[in-house]
Amino acid sequence: MLKKHEIFIVEADLNDGPMLTKLFDVVPFTHVLHLAAQAGVRYAMQNPQSYVASNIAGFVNLLEISKAANPQPSIVWASSSSVYGLNTENPFSELHRTDQPASLYAATKKAGEEIAHTYNHIYGLSLTGLRFFTVYGPWGRPDMAYFFFTKDILQGKTIDVYKTVDDKEVARDFTYIDDIVKGCLGALDTAEKSTGSGGKKKGPAQLRIYNLGNTSPVPVGNLVSILEGLLNSKAKKHVIKMPRNGDVPYTHANVSLALHDFGYKPTTDLASGLRKFVKWYVSYYGIESRVKKESSNNYKNMMSQQPEESA
Numbered sequence: 001m002l003k004k005h006e007i008f009i010v011e012a013d014l015n016d017g018p019m020l021t022k023l024f025d026v027v028p029f030t031h032v033l034h035l036a037a038q039a040g041v042r043y044a045m046q047n048p049q050s051y052v053a054s055n056i057a058g059f060v061n062l063l064e065i066s067k068a069a070n071p072q073p074s075i076v077w078a079s080s081s082s083v084y085g086l087n088t089e090n091p092f093s094e095l096h097r098t099d100q101p102a103s104l105y106a107a108t109k110k111a112g113e114e115i116a117h118t119y120n121h122i123y124g125l126s127l128t129g130l131r132f133f134t135v136y137g138p139w140g141r142p143d144m145a146y147f148f149f150t151k152d153i154l155q156g157k158t159i160d161v162y163k164t165v166d167d168k169e170v171a172r173d174f175t176y177i178d179d180i181v182k183g184c185l186g187a188l189d190t191a192e193k194s195t196g197s198g199g200k201k202k203g204p205a206q207l208r209i210y211n212l213g214n215t216s217p218v219p220v221g222n223l224v225s226i227l228e229g230l231l232n233s234k235a236k237k238h239v240i241k242m243p244r245n246g247d248v249p250y251t252h253a254n255v256s257l258a259l260h261d262f263g264y265k266p267t268t269d270l271a272s273g274l275r276k277f278v279k280w281y282v283s284y285y286g287i288e289s290r291v292k293k294e295s296s297n298n299y300k301n302m303m304s305q306q307p308e309e310s311a
């Protein structure tokens with residue numbers, strides 16, 4: 001265990017019941033922000049069991065320990081925009097149907113929401129699920145498209161840009177990490193208000209679900225154009241019909257509920273957010289001057305140290 005400035009870090013598996021029990025015995029948590037999961041829609045086709053283990057079994061483990069803890073903590077956890085699946089009603093509101101998942105990842109996130117309902121109903125746990133929409137930014141995930149597109153464009157490699165089976169643009173409501181962080185803090189504050197300080201309940205425990213998106217979908221082709229400008233490099237694009245790999249054609253968040261309940265208002269558009277990401281990326285990999293001065297073909301050798309695509 002590492003303890004510094006009143007923060008301690010424990011590295012462990014969610015499925016390690018004795019460890020979690022010990023942790024909750026030592027610390028009387030009033031709130032838990034639960035973000036751990038097996039993320040990524042496409043990797044679920046390669047390793048389905050990891051999704052069940054982390055997103056279902058691991059989540060149930062956390063809920064079991066929380067229900068028995070004193071005080072019972074309010075839990076805010078990451079669900080996903082993927083629960084809207086093949087829903088064609090746009091923008092997605094929390095009232096829309098979520099029973100058509102396109103990936104096992106989405107199905108496990110949807111299962112999490114249903115499981116949360118039972119723990120709220122039976123044990124009175126206070127639970128808030130946040131449906132994040134395609135989050136991007138510094139320190140992001142190398143298996144996400146904006147991240148590996150950046151790497152591949154700089155290495156002069158061809159990227160696959162999906163379009164829908166009926167030749168329409170695939171688009172995402174890309175949401176910058178700082179907006180998501182603000183949304184998480186807002187949701188924690190709201191949960192705190194109904195729980196009260198010190199974990200004392202002020203009223204019946206609630207189950208809430210909120211969208212946290214950017215409210216302005218951008219086609220993947222436009223994402224690539226923005227990256228080309230920021231990287232000063234032309235992408236080699238291979239435009240193909242989206243394979244049936246768990247991806248959905250379109251996402252668009254309606255965030256009025258989060259705005260109403262805790263003032264959630266995204267403020268970073270895709271161009272500004274990608275600018276910050278690219279600034280971080282070139283600094284992290286030590287290639288600032290090269291990106292400014294040279295064309296993409298010259299980067300190939302030095303970029304060999306960049307991360308491989310992984311989930």
Ligand SMILES: NC(=O)c1ccc[n+]([C@@H]2O[C@H](COP(=O)([O-])OP(=O)(O)OC[C@H]3O[C@@H](n4cnc5c(N)ncnc54)[C@H](O)[C@@H]3O)[C@@H](O)[C@H]2O)c1
Binds near residue numbers: 037131
């Ligand atoms: N990034 C997005 O676009 C996005 C969108 C919607 C929802 N989400 C959700 O937000 C959360 C954070 O996502 P992220 O993009 O930061 O992913 P990430 O992979 O960077 O972070 C998830 C972390 O959970 C850890 N983890 C996985 N299984 C675990 C287990 N059994 N026990 C302990 N730790 C475990 C991983 O090691 C990883 O550090 C996840 O719940 C994800 O499903 C992300």
Ligand SMILES: O=C(O)[C@H]1O[C@H](OP(=O)(O)OP(=O)(O)OC[C@H]2O[C@@H](n3ccc(=O)[nH]c3=O)[C@H](O)[C@@H]2O)[C@H](O)[C@@H](O)[C@@H]1O
Binds near residue numbers: 134
């Ligand atoms: O919002 C969410 O819930 C999900 O957001 C992202 O999933 P996704 O939107 O599919 O993000 P990427 O994998 O980065 O894909 C972004 C876009 O690029 C497209 N894409 C992806 C890969 C590729 O090679 N080409 C391509 O055009 C995808 O179809 C998608 O439209 C995260 O990876 C999931 O973990 C998360 O749950």
